[in-house]
Amino acid sequence: MFKREAAPKLYEFVGQPCRNFNILGQTSLIDPLDGKEKHVLSNFALGGTGTVVIIDTLTGEGEQHELPIGNGAWGIVNWNNEKLVIGTCVEQAYLHVLDLRTRTWAEPLKSIGESYFWKMGLGSDGKVYGGTYPGCSLMQYDPATHTLVNLGKVSENPKNLYSRPVWGEAPGYIFVYYGFDTKGLKVYDIAKGTFQEFGRPEAEIREINDRFICTRTNGQLDFYDPQTLQPLDDAGLADQLKPSKITLANGQQLPFIELEDDRLASFRGQDYFIVDKPSSPQDYDTPQPIALAQIPAKAPVTEIFTLVEDPKGQIWGASGFGQTIFRFDPATGEYWNSSSVCNEGGEVYGMVFVGDRLFTASYVGGDHTVYDPDQPWDQLNNVNPHTLRSVGPQLIRPEGRSVLGPDGGIWTGWSANYGVYGGGLSRVDPETLEVESWYDPIPERAIASVAADDQYVYFTTHSGTSGLATRHDIPWQLGIWEPGKGLIDQYDYPASPNETFGIAASQGKVAFAAGTEIHIFDVAERKVVHTVSVSQPCLWLLKLDDEHVAAFCGDELIRIHLHSGEASLLSLLPGTIRAATLTAAGDIYFSVRTSLYVIRARELSQLN
Missing domain, CATH: 2.130.10.10 (YVTN repeat-like/Quinoprotein amine dehydrogenase)
Known part of the structure; x- marks a missing residue:
């Protein structure tokens, strides 16, 4: 283990930009x-x-x-x-x-x-x-x-x-x-x-x-x-x-309540509306020109669930629940929060920029969306963000998150519908916007985390699902997926109560977490070549460079060399993180509940 008393605290608090x-x-x-x-x-x-x-x-x-x-x-x-x-x-x-x-x-x-x-x-x-x-x-x-x-x-x-x-x-x-x-x-x-x-x-x-x-x-x-x-x-x-729902002009149907003055009231994302009751039952199914009004209160601070950097150096993230995203400007501290990115409820798990466009994957509808920040927001009419083909209802929760694959596609790992053990992968072509999906590449296993290098897409599995208890009597796997071919190999890990979350890959080496152990898998040798023991469960792994990954283990940030397995304690953290991303400048942004923090590249460079 590491000497905590000598460990620095390299992080800075930068704000609470997620509000919805x-x-x-x-x-x-x-x-x-x-x-x-x-x-x-x-x-x-x-x-x-x-x-x-x-x-x-x-x-x-x-x-x-x-x-x-x-x-x-x-x-x-x-x-x-x-x-x-x-x-x-x-x-x-x-x-x-x-x-x-x-x-x-x-x-x-x-x-x-x-x-x-x-x-x-x-x-x-x-x-x-x-x-x-x-x-x-x-x-x-x-x-x-x-x-x-x-x-x-x-x-x-x-x-x-x-x-x-x-x-x-x-x-x-x-x-x-x-x-x-x-x-x-x-x-x-x-x-x-x-x-x-x-x-x-x-x-x-x-x-x-x-x-x-x-x-x-x-x-x-x-x-x-x-x-x-x-x-x-x-x-x-x-x-x-x-009638139980009223139809908006875009065709979306929303449940409502009846008011005493013969009007209907409901809400949609960050807005609400009150309208006259339609004159006949059939009119409830007819698209209505309903005017949305902003909820007349200040949106509270909420948990940061996902983080990514755009090509302009802005930090983007998603709320932990509420189907919204935000943008944070590191230079000014200013932030913006969106309305709903798609019609279904839930939250955004996957976020990947390709060029200037943001691709997202969301629970609970299995939705993929694409958003151009340089164009006006018009999700209500499915213009921007634009919802692509859903992978629901078979796949609903993209808990594996999303990565840019070696083939230029955006790959996302999913768990199955409520009450069903299983999972799958999806791929979005950023040019054609075509969505492909593969259900249960490893039968009855949800995809826990996804990473990629210049040749393969890697994923870990677990045996839980929405609506049922997690099974701890069966092994979980590290899967190796070659775009264009499919699953080419899998490594079975013994049954364990330790859930797998973090994964990172670089040049044929894959680091993946299992509770208080971090394993380094050599793709060429098809085996684990190093195991690093840590004192707290690792919930996130982040590629730092071609040879190193950062492991977020409770309130400790640990750097691991992929070739030697050598590990060192970089910094103590303010708590257990929810999401992290590495910027082009080498800064690490991470979140602890509702707060956003950064570890500057210059602080990391002094430790080399």
Whole structure:
């Protein structure tokens, strides 16, 4: 190990340029302070603290209230125009209650053992219900006593980790969707305190009202009596379903809420809108000339998820959640944040500049986009950024990030859809914008990280996926991929609880991380030739030059020689990094949660 007491701190703090809204839930209320109707948005701020934004539906004026703790989440319920009930994630599921008369928060409540509160609903008993992850539980909040109770696991299948969302419109019942190893609906009987299966396997709730419950299973609609839960003759009932989405001029459909003055309210990225209700159900599917308005509040600081330099020396990055990107000028400290880069929710993982254009890869829709910073922003009409062919729904999360391959293509590593073990690679041709993809090059393995040298694309795998627990009983791999040919070899690493994230390659040498070990693989010899032990897990590897890589291991930055395996401690760090990039000038920019730092090339050169 290394002598920390002698290690310098070479980094400089340069700013917090990543700021965005990531609205996950909405409701409306009649404000007890002025009697006016308000549109309420629940905002998630990864790396920061969530907020709620309360907007006057007539004047457009807004007020923002920061949660006591937590990033924010999907759950938001208006309780009798007296309280707002908010759920949060990611590290701990909290429940918060805002008194609307005093605009003060009650003491936060924890859902013990849970990380996420998903969407919540109001039951006929006046209590608020919500689903969770990873416990797949149903939570019950009693506003009268300010207590939170776990009513139990919704699914008996231990592989099902999610219970989301919930519906409380049918008197006496709470409906919960669960997944993702198996999927379906449970109904909770409030009086009896019991769960039972409801509907067809994999059915989802389409609508609940006082006349019927409608489920949808792979496009098929079924109807049930909301009191007896027995099937109904569906003759004519489908015609009574309310529209659930409204269509923008670009064809995108967005969910909405109804206001009391016969208008509709919704949001899109960094904007919101309020429009008159269409005159007929058919008009909801007709593209509407909807005017978007900027959310009337200051966007909070959020976590930096990806970093890259452009040819002009500007630093670009992506937000940890919210599907936005930012630009930072190292010379002036000025920054700019975008609106949504594509129509789907999620975040940008992959960022690669080819010439002056930025290519991105995003979760959750498996989207590729191309953006020209020198041209006007017009994502709404799919002009700039322009969305290319998606690799979803088979591949949805580009957690392997993106690299420029030896063939000039942009290569991205993906994990599979929710509830499916697997992954894949994609390639974007920067000239033709053609997208190619390969599903499961190594069966049932997600792509954890991707690198390239002048001959091959390299990737590591893992056995996790969205919606299911990671498997630790099977090996993971280092894959060697030759553009134009495919997978030419793989190196199996023994089953281990150590996840693999970092990878870097140069001239036939590949460094890859496995927990507290960094391995150097010789492509010609097809074996690991050096192993470096470190004291903290390595989450990022960065090529410094043809012979060296930088390993970000907890709060230590370690330089490793690819040919000898010799390692030295370059600098202590302010925390565990989220992303890093090397500039053409030799500066290392990296992020720790919401903060951007730099280690100057001149500082590194003094250590040589």
